[in-house]
Amino acid sequence: MNIIVCIKQVPDTAEVRINPETNTLIRDGVASIINPYDVHAIEAALQIREKTGGRVTVITMGPPQAEAALREAIAMGADDAVLLTDRAFAGSDTWATSYTLAKAVEKLGADMVVCGKQAIDGDTAQVGPEMAEFLNIPHISYVRRIEDVQQKSIRVQRLMDDGSDVVESSLPILLTVVKEINQPRLPSLKGKMAAKKAEIRKWASTDIAADADKIGLKGSPTQVKNIFAPETKKDRKLLEGSPEQQVDDLLRELRGLKCV
Amino acid sequence: MRIEVAGEKCTGCETCLDSCPFTAIVMKDGKAFINEYCQLCRACLGVCPEGAIREVLEEGEEGPEVQDLSKYAGVWIFAEQRDGKVASVAYELLGAGRRLADDRRAQLSAVLFGAPESEALELIRWGADRVYVADNPILERFNDEPYAELIALLIREHRPEIVLAGATPIGRSFFPRVAARLRTGLTADCTALEIDQDTGNLLQIRPAFGGNIMATILCPNNRPQMATVRPRVMKRGSYDEGRKGEIIHVKTEGLTSRTRVLETIKEVSEITVNLHETDVIVSGGRGLGDPKGFKLLGELAELLGGALGASRAAVDEGWISYRHQVGQTGKTVCPKIYIACGISGAVQHLVGMQSSDVIIAINKNPEAPIFNVANYGIVGDVYEIVPMLIRKIKEAKG
Numbered sequence: 001m002n003i004i005v006c007i008k009q010v011p012d013t014a015e016v017r018i019n020p021e022t023n024t025l026i027r028d029g030v031a032s033i034i035n036p037y038d039v040h041a042i043e044a045a046l047q048i049r050e051k052t053g054g055r056v057t058v059i060t061m062g063p064p065q066a067e068a069a070l071r072e073a074i075a076m077g078a079d080d081a082v083l084l085t086d087r088a089f090a091g092s093d094t095w096a097t098s099y100t101l102a103k104a105v106e107k108l109g110a111d112m113v114v115c116g117k118q119a120i121d122g123d124t125a126q127v128g129p130e131m132a133e134f135l136n137i138p139h140i141s142y143v144r145r146i147e148d149v150q151q152k153s154i155r156v157q158r159l160m161d162d163g164s165d166v167v168e169s170s171l172p173i174l175l176t177v178v179k180e181i182n183q184p185r186l187p188s189l190k191g192k193m194a195a196k197k198a199e200i201r202k203w204a205s206t207d208i209a210a211d212a213d214k215i216g217l218k219g220s221p222t223q224v225k226n227i228f229a230p231e232t233k234k235d236r237k238l239l240e241g242s243p244e245q246q247v248d249d250l251l252r253e254l255r256g257l258k259c260v
Numbered sequence: 261m262r263i264e265v266a267g268e269k270c271t272g273c274e275t276c277l278d279s280c281p282f283t284a285i286v287m288k289d290g291k292a293f294i295n296e297y298c299q300l301c302r303a304c305l306g307v308c309p310e311g312a313i314r315e316v317l318e319e320g321e322e323g324p325e326v327q328d329l330s331k332y333a334g335v336w337i338f339a340e341q342r343d344g345k346v347a348s349v350a351y352e353l354l355g356a357g358r359r360l361a362d363d364r365r366a367q368l369s370a371v372l373f374g375a376p377e378s379e380a381l382e383l384i385r386w387g388a389d390r391v392y393v394a395d396n397p398i399l400e401r402f403n404d405e406p407y408a409e410l411i412a413l414l415i416r417e418h419r420p421e422i423v424l425a426g427a428t429p430i431g432r433s434f435f436p437r438v439a440a441r442l443r444t445g446l447t448a449d450c451t452a453l454e455i456d457q458d459t460g461n462l463l464q465i466r467p468a469f470g471g472n473i474m475a476t477i478l479c480p481n482n483r484p485q486m487a488t489v490r491p492r493v494m495k496r497g498s499y500d501e502g503r504k505g506e507i508i509h510v511k512t513e514g515l516t517s518r519t520r521v522l523e524t525i526k527e528v529s530e531i532t533v534n535l536h537e538t539d540v541i542v543s544g545g546r547g548l549g550d551p552k553g554f555k556l557l558g559e560l561a562e563l564l565g566g567a568l569g570a571s572r573a574a575v576d577e578g579w580i581s582y583r584h585q586v587g588q589t590g591k592t593v594c595p596k597i598y599i600a601c602g603i604s605g606a607v608q609h610l611v612g613m614q615s616s617d618v619i620i621a622i623n624k625n626p627e628a629p630i631f632n633v634a635n636y637g638i639v640g641d642v643y644e645i646v647p648m649l650i651r652k653i654k655e656a657k658g
Binding site: 093094095098099121122123124125126127128129130131132133134137138139140141142155157158159160161162163164165166167168169170173220221222223224225226227228229237238239243244246247248249250251253254255257259260 | 342401403404408428429434435437439440444445446447463468473474475476478479480481482517518519520521522524526539540588589596597618626631634635636637645648652653657
């Protein structure tokens with residue numbers, strides 16, 4: 001079974017801030033990590049490989065330094081990795097990104113594609129399902145458990161607002177996974193050695209026969225008009241006095257609201 | 261798009277060769293062939309006496325790059341249902357959709373799959389002018405493929421300008437397929453939607469970068485403009501029992517699905533229900549410094565008859581379970597009173613609670629952004645203030 005995991009290298013968003021003067025992101029000194037949900041996707045793929053045999057190939061689209069994320073995935077146990085890197089990919093929104101990834105998956109050939117449910121920098125959760133559409137394969141989002149996997153079929157639980165659905169599908173399929181699906185393993189010593197030695201293939205847009213109109217900025221239907229620091233209410237009111245006075249004031253307000 | 265010569269029609273007369281300013285038409289095996297130098301200038305179209313030169317859409321492409329936007333009108337909302345009952349987010353979408361439709365002087369339509377007509381009537385009473393109802397057993401339970409296929413068909417036929425769905429596990433899962441198929445943009449998890457009065461474009465506002473900043477997204481050259489909208493952010497419109505609208509039953513033949521829902525396991529946690537229904541939420545963040553802080557907050561919540569919430573930071577620390585998480589990646593709540601204890605107020609948290617009626621913040625740091633949204637702020641130590649508050653409430657209750 002050929003399993004492809006799509007990952008993204010992301011800034012550790014807990015640390016990203018906006019410069020209120022210029023309305024631009026302050027990304028200096030922010031560490032890059034594998035998107036946390038994607039680490040669970042890698043683990044899910046490795047566990048499926050243990051059951052069905054086959055290969056796990058990890059791919060990412062990004063700048064040359066995203067290679068580090070791929071090496072981390074190999075250290076966890078992935079067999080192989082491909083970096084999609086090309087200036088022509090710059091400015092891709094979810095449509096162009098999923099088109100590009102789908103072209104690479106097409107070239108590699110896959111029985112299963114596994115993604116994290118979303119990336120923590122964009123939080124859109126769109127690239128997985130959009131890719132499935134481009135590949136013309138079914139997908140199941142928010143997978144929390146894999147109940148059974150065979151060479152030609154799979155049965156999983158997907159998380160819903162009111163519980164879960166048990167869903168079965170034929171293969172090939174694309175899954176997006178949530179964190180509770182597994183506990184990702186740490187890289188082994190052997191894995192770290194393999195990661196060091198691994199040859200990472202680098203593909204540009206021409207290597208995947210991507211249509212120039214569908215990649216990068218040109219291929220992206222959406223545009224970011226502006227980014228801004230969130231507005232805040234202006235009627236802030238700090239209570240004053242000793243802690244006891246403040247608590248008394250608060251209690252009075254709570255009584256006024258018929259809360260006490 | 262590309263331009264090609266239909267080989268079977270070409271007679272090899274070479275008439276077309278000179279029409280190309282880029283010399284991209286060459287003879288190959290006695291027939292004309294358009295090579296990679298083609299700039300898609302269209303100068304050759306119509307030159308061929310046999311009509312062999314034609315424009316071809318690439319696989320998945322939906323027409324020329326710039327669509328004729330004027331052919332698109334109207335606002336649509338997707339009304340999702342579980343067990344035949346329309347989800348509350350659909351009524352919120354009608355509230356938002358009504359406002360946008362009125363701004364654009366257009367009609368508001370709802371799309372309802374796999375639910376009875378009584379639900380369609382309800383959608384009309386909440387503001388829809390028209391409801392497209394699709395009744396087919398394959399649509400009763402949610403499967404991405406038939407949902408995506410049918411709504412894409414309807415959109416192609418009726419050309420709405422704006423299409424909205426809830427940012428729920430359902431909307432977030434199948435709407436991306438629709439956008440991919442229609443070659444248009446989709447903006448996830450919007451918290452505000454407005455019409456740009458100059459261009460008529462939809463301004464789609466959403467948190468980005470983990471919710472630390474907000475972004476305005478546009479889809480200027482493609483239609484429809486699609487977005488998913490966070491539940492419990494938009495206000496419902498007004499309910500009118502006598503409101504009349506049109507119900508249109510749509511054809512559903514030929515829908516297929518490679519996925520199949522075998523069963524549905526209900527496991528709505530009490531906590532989730534409480535967070536959504538309670539009048540009071542007491543919530544804790546990293547400032548608690550310790551999982552024990554939640555014991556204290558739990559006591560206050562119980563006294564006030566409320567529920568216990570948490571920021572992502574506290575959940576990430578492992579102090580409390582994810583089910584309590586409020587914020588962009590957790591629950592969106594709007595209780596009457598939200599008491600934030602030791603929560604700094606990252607945007608990703610604020611987007612999940614800032615529509616609460618009254619916000620009370622307790623934090624050591626007077627610069628904490630939580631105070632910017634708080635109606636009442638106390639700069640102080642949670643471990644001093646909260647026990648005192650608990651004692652005084654107990655005294656007050658006698």
